[in-house]
Amino acid sequence: xxxxxxxxxxxxxxxxxxxxxxxxxxxxxxxxxxxxxxxxxxxxxxxxxxxxxxxxxxxxxxxxxxxxxxxxxxxxxxxxxxxxxxxxxxxxxxxxxxxxxxxxxxxxxxxxxxxxxxxxxxxxxxxxxxxxxxxxxxxxxxxxxxxxxxxxxxxxxxxxxxxxxxxxxxxxxxxxxxxxxxxxxxxxxxxxxxxxxxxxxxxxxxxxxxxxxxxxxxxxxxxxxxxxxxxxxxxxxxxxxxxxxxxxxxxxxxxxxxxxxxxxxxxxxxxxxxxxxxxxxxxxxxxxxxxxxxxxxxxxxxxxxxxxxxxxxxxxxxxxxxxxxxxxxxxxxxxxxxxxxxxxxxxxxxxxxxxxxxxxxxxxxxxxxxxxxxxxxxxxxxxxxxxxxxxxxxxxxxxxxxxxxxxxxxxxxxxxxxxxxxxxxxxxxxxxxxxxxxxxxxxxxxxxxxxxxxxxxxxxxxxxxxxxxxxxxxxxxxxxxxxxxxxxxxxxxxxxxxxxxxxxxxxxxxxxxxxxxxxxxxxxxxxxxxxxxxxxxxxxxxxxxxxxxxxxxxxxxxxxxxxxxxxxxxxxxxxxxxxxxxxxxxxxxxxxxxxxxxxxxxxxxxxxxxxxxxxxxxxxxxxxxxxxxxxxxxxxxxxxxxxxxxx
Numbered sequence: 186x187x188x189x190x191x192x193x194x195x196x197x198x199x200x201x202x203x204x205x206x207x208x209x210x211x212x213x214x215x216x217x218x219x220x221x222x223x224x225x226x227x228x229x230x231x232x233x234x235x236x237x238x239x240x241x242x243x244x245x246x247x248x249x250x251x252x253x254x255x256x257x258x259x260x261x262x263x264x265x266x267x268x269x270x271x272x273x274x275x276x277x278x279x280x281x282x283x284x285x286x287x288x289x290x291x292x293x294x295x296x297x298x299x300x301x302x303x304x305x306x307x308x309x310x311x312x313x314x315x316x317x318x319x320x321x322x323x324x325x326x327x328x329x330x331x332x333x334x335x336x337x338x339x340x341x342x343x344x345x346x347x348x349x350x351x352x353x354x355x356x357x358x359x360x361x362x363x364x365x366x367x368x369x370x371x372x373x374x375x376x377x378x379x380x381x382x383x384x385x386x387x388x389x390x391x392x393x394x395x396x397x398x399x400x401x402x403x404x405x406x407x408x409x410x411x412x413x414x415x416x417x418x419x420x421x422x423x424x425x426x427x428x429x430x431x432x433x434x435x436x437x438x439x440x441x442x443x444x445x446x447x448x449x450x451x452x453x454x455x456x457x458x459x460x461x462x463x464x465x466x467x468x469x470x471x472x473x474x475x476x477x478x479x480x481x482x483x484x485x486x487x488x489x490x491x492x493x494x495x496x497x498x499x500x501x502x503x504x505x506x507x508x509x510x511x512x513x514x515x516x517x518x519x520x521x522x523x524x525x526x527x528x529x530x531x532x533x534x535x536x537x538x539x540x541x542x543x544x545x546x547x548x549x550x551x552x553x554x555x556x557x558x559x560x561x562x563x564x565x566x567x568x569x570x571x572x573x574x575x576x577x578x579x580x581x582x583x584x585x586x587x588x589x590x591x592x593x594x595x596x597x598x599x600x601x602x603x604x605x606x607x608x609x610x611x612x613x614x615x616x617x618x619x620x621x622x623x624x625x626x627x628x629x630x631x632x633x634x635x636x637x638x639x640x641x642x643x644x645x646x647x648x649x650x651x652x653x654x655x656x657x658x659x660x661x662x663x664x665x666x667x668x669x670x671x672x673x674x675x676x677x678x679x680x681x682x683x684x685x686x687x688x689x690x691x692x693x694x695x696x697x698x699x700x701x702x703x704x705x706x707x708x709x710x711x712x713x714x715x716x717x718x719x720x721x722x723x724x725x726x727x728x729x730x731x732x733x734x735x736x737x738x739x740x741x742x743x744x745x746x747x748x749x750x751x752x753x754x755x756x757x758x759x760x761x762x763x764x765x766x767x768x769x770x771x772x773x774x775x776x777x778x779x780x781x782x783x784x785x786x787x788x789x790x791x792x793x794x795x796x797x798x799x800x801x802x803x804x805x806x807x808x809x810x811x812x813x814x815x816x817x818x819x820x821x822x823x824x825x826x827x828x829x830x831x832x
Contacts, residue, residue: 188216188217188233188234188235188236188247188259188260188261188262188347189210189213189214189215189216189217189232189233189234189261189346189347189348189351189705190213190231190232190233190259190260190261190311190312190313190334190345190346190347191206191209191210191213191231191232191233191259191344191345191346191347191351191352192206192209192229192230192231192232192259192313192322192344192345192346193205193206193209193229193230193342193343193344193355194228194229194230194322194342194343194397195228195229195341195342196228196340196341196342196343196399196400196401197228197341197342198227198228198399199228199341200225200227200228201225201227201228201229201230202225202230203223203225203230205230205355205356206223206225206230206231206232207223207232208354208355209232209344209346209351209352209354209355210223210232210233210234210351211354212346212348212350212351212353212354213232213234213346213347213348213350213351214234215705215706215707215708216234216236216261216347216348216705216708217233217234217235217236217708218234218236218708219235219236219237220234220235220237220243220246221233221234221235222235222246222247222248223248224248224257226317228320228399229257229315229317229322231247231248231257231259231313231315232259233246233247233248233259235247236547236705236708236710237445237446238263238444238445238446238547238548238710239263239267239284239285239286239443239444239445240283240284240285240286240445241445241446242283242284244282244283244284244285244288245283245284245285245287245288247259247260247287249285249287249288249291250291251291251292251295252280254317255295255316255317255318256291256294256295256314256315256316256317257314257315257317258287258290258291258294258312258313258314258315259312259313260287260290260291260310260311260312260313261310261311261312261332261347262308262309262310262311262312262327262331262332263286263308263309263310263443263710263712264286264289264290264306264307264308264310265307265308265440265441265443266305266306266307266308266440267286267289267290267308268443270289270293270305270306271289274289274292274293274296277296279292279296290302290306290310290312291314293305293306294314299314299323299325299394299408300408303325303394303408303409304408306327307440307717307718307719308327309327309329309331309332309712309713309716310325310326310327310332311324311325311326311327311332311333311334311347311389312324312325313325313345320398320399321396321397321398321399322343322396322397323394323395323396323397324336324345324389324394324395324397325389325393325394325395326389326390326391326392326393326394327391327392328391328392328409328718328721329391329392329554329692329693329697329713329716329718329721330378330390330391330392330693330694330697331697331701331713331716332347332701333347333348333388333698333701334346334347334388334389335347335348335349335351335352335381335386335387335388335389336386336387336389336395337352337357337358337383337385337386337387338385338401339357339385340401342357343397343401344357344358348524348702349381349382349383349386349524349525350524352386353524353829358383358386359383359384359385360383360829360830360831361383361384361385362382362383362384362792362831363380363381363382363383363384364653365380366380366381366382366383367382367526367653367792367822368646368649370382370525370526370527370528370818370822371528371643371644371649371652371818371822372640372641372642372643372644372645372646372649373528373640373641373642373643373695374527374528374529374642374643374695374814374818375527375528375529375691375694375695375698376525376526376694377690377694378390378391378693378694381525382525382526390405390407391689391693392407392408392409392410393405393406393407393408394406394408409718411685411688411689411721411725412685414721414722414725414726415725415726416677416678416681416725416726416727416728416729417726417727417728417729418726419723419726419727419728423730423731423740423741423744426727426731426741427741427744427745429723430720430723430724430741430745431464431745433717433719433720433723434460434464434714434720434745435464435468435469437714437715437717437719437720438461438464438465438469438550438714439465439469440714440717441550441712441713441714442465442469442471442473444547444548446546446547446548447474447545447546447547447548448473448546448547448548448549448550449473449474449475449476449542449545449546449548449549449550450462450465450473450474450475450476450549450550451475451476451477451538451542451549451550451551451552452475452476452477452491452494452495452500452502453477453487453490453491453552453762454477454487454488454489454490454491454492454493454494454754454757455487455490455552455757455759456555456561456739456742456743456746456754456755456759457552457553457554457555457556457561457715457742458491458551458552459494459498459746459750459754460552460555460742460745460746461550461552461714461715462475462494462495462498462500463498463746463749463750464745466498466499466500466749467498467748467749472500472501473500473501473550474501474502474503474545474546475491475495475500475501475502475503476502476503476538476541476542476545476546476549477491477492477495477502477503477504477505478504478505478506478507478534478537478538478541479491479504479505479506479507480506480507480534480764480765481506481507481508481509482765482768484765485763485764485765486506488504488506490754490757491504492504493751493753493754494750494754497749497750497751497754498749498750503541503545505537505541507534507537509769509772509773511537512533512534512537512764512769512773512774513773513774515533515536515537516533516774516777518536518706519532519533519536519821519824520821520824520825520828520829521706521828522536522702522703522706523698523699523702523825524702524829525825526821526822526825527698527699527702527821527825528642528643528814528817528818528821529695529696529699530763530764530766530817531699531762531763531764532699532702532703533764534762534764535699535700535703535704535762536703536706536707538703539703539704539706539707539709539711540707542709543707543708543709546709547708547709547710548709548710548711548712549704549709549710549711549712550711550712550713550714551700551711551712551713552713552714552715553692553696553697553700553713553715553716554688554692554713554715554716554720554721555715555739555742556687557684557687557688557691557692558684558688558715558720558721558724558725559724559732559738559739559741559742560680560684560729560732560733560738560739561738561739561759562687562738562759563738563759564639565680565683565684565733565738566680566733566736566738568635568638568639568683569679569680569683571626572629572632572635572679575626575627575629580630583627583628584627584628586627587624587627587628625638625641625645626638632679632682635679636682636683636686639683640686640690640691642814642818643812643814643815643818644815651794651797652793652794652797653792653793653794654791654793654794678729680729680733681725681729684725685725688721697713700713727741738759743755766813766814766817767813770805770813770816770817771806777820777824778802778816778820781820781823781824781827782798782802782816782819782820782823784799786823786827787823790823790826790827790831792822792826792831793819793822793823798819801815801816801819802816
């Protein structure tokens with residue numbers, strides 16, 4: 186069941202006030218409008234909001250207690266293989282009073298213990314388990330990090346919740362910005378776990394559980410590691426691998442259909458979503474409703490490709506084109522949905538897509554994770570090639586070229602020589618970004634520097650310094666997940682390193698955050714069939730040649746999909762779920778830029794430097810240059826800061 190969970194644990198033994206937990210629960214109503222439950226007893230308080238998916242009766246309501254009353258749980262997610270686990274527990278003597286997977290989860294945790302149960306779980310989940318006998322609380326998160334879990338602690342208490350807004354509702358929370366997290370927002374466009382935008386608020390890392398004792402002592406344990414799967418450990422042929430993967434995908438995808446309510450699927454027309462549709466239609470004989478959105482701007486519209494996939498597979502489909510009014514409305518709600526600064530503009534169409542889906546179904550399948558596991562991003566091979574070529578040049582020569590480009594041929598004056606406004610509008614959204622990337626590519630010393638460059642969506646770390654006034658300047662950003670030690674342990678080949686990094690950073694802290702918040706904001710459960718941990722283990726065991734080669738990406742997925750769709754689908758270029766940001770910022774969103782990036786608003790919040798902000802705005806509008814992504818990140822942060830009363 187998709188839900189919201191929250192709670193409080195007092196280390197000093199003081200009783201938890203029910204009113205405080207109620208406020209947290211209220212902030213999570215959108216995650217579970219079907220029912221809510223609160224239990225406060227002594228130093229522990231547990232809160233839950235329920236979106237009923239499996240066992241629609243009250244028998245699945247939470248907090249849920251073990252038969253002897255010792256264990257209590259609030260749980261967000263789905264264990265797809267709960268029926269198999271339930272069968273084992275029945276054989277062990279357990280009796281069940283509901284058909285909910287929650288009852289299976291708590292009994293499994295009691296019978297096998299934390300580690301034993303987690304090894305058996307196939308699914309997405311975040312839960313808080315209270316052991317009244319041991320007086321300890323366990324927080325746990327699934328392997329991929331599909332379901333979120335925040336926690337905040339002081340000397341005397343710990344708070345936890347599915348979303349940051351739940352913690353913000355508690356009077357104990359101090360909203361002090363973490364400057365490193367702030368830097369991550371402006372560089373990467375998202376904040377890397379375990380940090381959050383607030384100091385002392387952490388995100389529990391995926392594939393980890395945290396044990397908190399009554400005296401406040403913490404023990405953090407990792408129960409699954411992608412690094413344990415070695416590249417090239419698979420020894421079969423390409424054809425054998427494709428056959429095995431097809432069966433694994435069928436099993437994983439079929440599990441995601443387990444539901445007592447209608448299920449739909451997000452179809453973009455790309456390889457991943459098309460493959461989910463094809464396998465469910467052709468192998469499982471499931472005629473699932475496909476839901477697609479497009480844009481009026483043809484360069485960003487993938488609905489035509491999605492229609493072709495639906496026609497070839499014989500699928501039911503709903504297609505909706507996003508209007509500028511819808512995009513404007515979504516922008517108004519953006520900071521409410523994403524309660525941290527969040528820079529991925531695809532969160533807007535994703536939310537619109539989820540809202541459309543919720544009119545027809547209560548559960549939707551997404552196809553996230555295929556790119557990171559099966560080499561789907563064209564940037565992988567593009568950066569690999571650029572790194573190979575530029576690495577042949579002596580570093581001193583590259584530095585000389587950089588000096589020439591920076592001082593000898595500054596690009597701002599070139600903007601005025603680029604032709605008419607219409608020409609500039611079509612040229613510069615891409616060219617400015619490419620120019621800046623080239624400049625930074627000349628500074629790359631090794632593959633780790635290259636990974637950092639790939640993950641930069643806004644500013645570079647160097648250019649961001651001094652962007653913040655006062656004591657914050659020069660101390661904003663240090664790499665956390667993307668540090669040198671981490672990257673140095675992520676595979677021996679550059680392509681493998683890029684994929685592993687994206688799986689454990691970009692996928693986890695950007696894409697999955699987007700899908701969770703956008704879907705749960707409209708009370709829609711979203712499932713990710715590609716993120717079955719068995720698929721990850723298989724994918725990262727394959728030789729890289731099975732994934733990419735000869736300019737082709739996702740070779741093995743295309744091999745499987747090719748049995749059911751035409752070559753046109755297989756060879757179509759990847760676009761991604763992008764919005765026409767450059768044009769919207771110059772048009773329908775320009776008033777928002779003028780409002781939120783005005784000197785007065787900047788000064789009132791007091792985080793950004795007024796002069797630096799104005800320089801970026803002028804470059805974008807007056808000179809028809811600059812980066813739309815930078816304007817968006819600044820505006821997004823200002824909107825967030827005003828929404829959450831941060832100064």
